[in-house]
Amino acid sequence: MHFIILLGIVSLFGDIAYSGARSVAGPYLATLGATASIVGLVAGVGEFVGYALRLASGYLVDRTKAYWLLTFVGYGLLLSIPLLAFAGNWQLAALFIILERVGKAIRSPARDTMLSYATKEVGRGWGFAVHKALDQVGAIIGPVVFFLVFLLGGGYREGFTLLWIPALLTLAFLALARNKYPLPQKLEAAGEASKETCREKLPRAFWLYILFTLFSVAGFANFHLISYHLKVQAIVPDAQIPMIYAIAMGVAALAALLVGKTYDKIGLISLLAVPLLTLPIPFLAFSYSYSLVLTGMVLMGMVVGVHGTVMRAAVAELTPVKRRGFAYGIFNAAYGTSWFLGSALIGLLYELSINYLILFAVVMELISIPLFLLVRRAA
Secondary structure (H helix, E strand, O other), X not given: OHHHHHHHHHHHHHHHHHHHHHHHHHHHHHHOOOOHHHHHHHHHHHHHHHHHOXXXXXXXXXXXXXXXXXXXXXXXXXXXXXXXXXXXXXXXXXXXXXXXXXXXXXXXXXXXXXXXXXXXXHOHXXXXXXXXXXXXXHHHHHHHHHHHHHHOOOOHHHHHHXXXXXXXXXXXXXXHHHHHXXXXXHHOOHHHHHHHOOOXXXXXXXXXXXXXXXXXXXXXXXXXXXXXXXHHOOOOOHHHHHHHHHHHHHHHHHHHHHHHHHHHHHHXXXXXXXXXXXXXXXXXXXXXXXXXXXXXXXXXXXXXXXXXXXXXXXXXXXXXXXXXXXXXXXXXXXXXXXXXXXXXXXXXXXXXXXXXXXXXXXXXXXXXXXXXXXXXXXX
C-alpha cells in the first residue's frame, strides 16, 4: 500500500498539470481559432496517440522490465503542459497537448504493471481505486488553479505558467518512489502469480473484453468538446468551466473508491456500470440547461472513476502475469483507438446536429452491453 500511495502522489501532481490544462483546452483552442471539429480531432488524436503507442511501450515493458526508465521518460513529457503558455496558435497548442499524451503512452503500461504487482495483496479493485482517487485529487486541484487565476484577473498564459510547479513535483516524487522500491515486481510473489493462471497466451475473455472496451469508450464524449459547447453556446461563463470539470473529477475520486471495493466483492459484473452510466451523458451534457449539464458532468465523473479503476483492474485478472505489460498495452491501444474515432466522429456530428451525436453515443453503448455478457461468460 505504501508503494501504491507513492505512485498515487506522483499521479496527483501529474494530474494537477494535465487536468488543469484539460479543463480549459477546449475554450483555449477556441480562442486560438479552432472550430468544433478541430477541437474534437485534437482531443481524439491526442487520446489515440496516448493509447495506441501503449501497444509498443507495453511490449517493451515485458521485454526489458525497464519499468522505471519508461515511467520517467513518460512523466518527463508532462513538461509540455506549462509550455502551452507560449502557444500563439492552435496548431502549436495542439502539438503540446498531443506530446503530453505521448508521454502518458510511454509511462502508463509500465506504471500500471508495477501497480498490478502491488494490488495482488491489497485487492485489485481497492489498489487501483486508491491510486485513482489520489489521481483525481490532482484532477480537482488543476481546474481550481485556473478558476482562481481567472477570478484574480489572470488569463490562460498565467494559468499554464503556474503548472510548472506540479509538473516538477511529479518528477521529484517519482524519484523518491524509485529510490524506495527499485524492484516493484517483487511485490507479487511468483508463486502467487502462477495461481492466477498457468496460461502464457492471452485468453479469449481478454479479447472479448477488448471489444467491449472499443464500443463502450466510443460513445463517451470527451470534456474538450463538452467545454467547447459550454463556451460557444454561452451556457456558463469561461471562469466556471474549469470548476465544472473539477466537480466531475471530485465525483470520479469518490466513485473510484466505491467501485473499487465493489469490484473486489462482486467481480466483473461491476463493469456493467460503464455503458449504463454513459448512456444518459450526451442527452445532458450537450443540452442548453445549466442544471442538466451539471448532472451530465456528475455522471461523467462516475464513468471516469470506473474507467480508471475496474477497467484497469480487470486486465490484471484476465491475463497471465508474464504477458501483463503487453496486455495493458493492447487494452490501452484499444481504449485510445476507440476514443480517437469516437471523439473525431462526435466532433463532426456536433456540427451537423446534436441529435446525430446522441444517436451515435447511444448505439455504441447498447452494442457494448451484450459484449460485456460474453466477457463474463468466458472469464
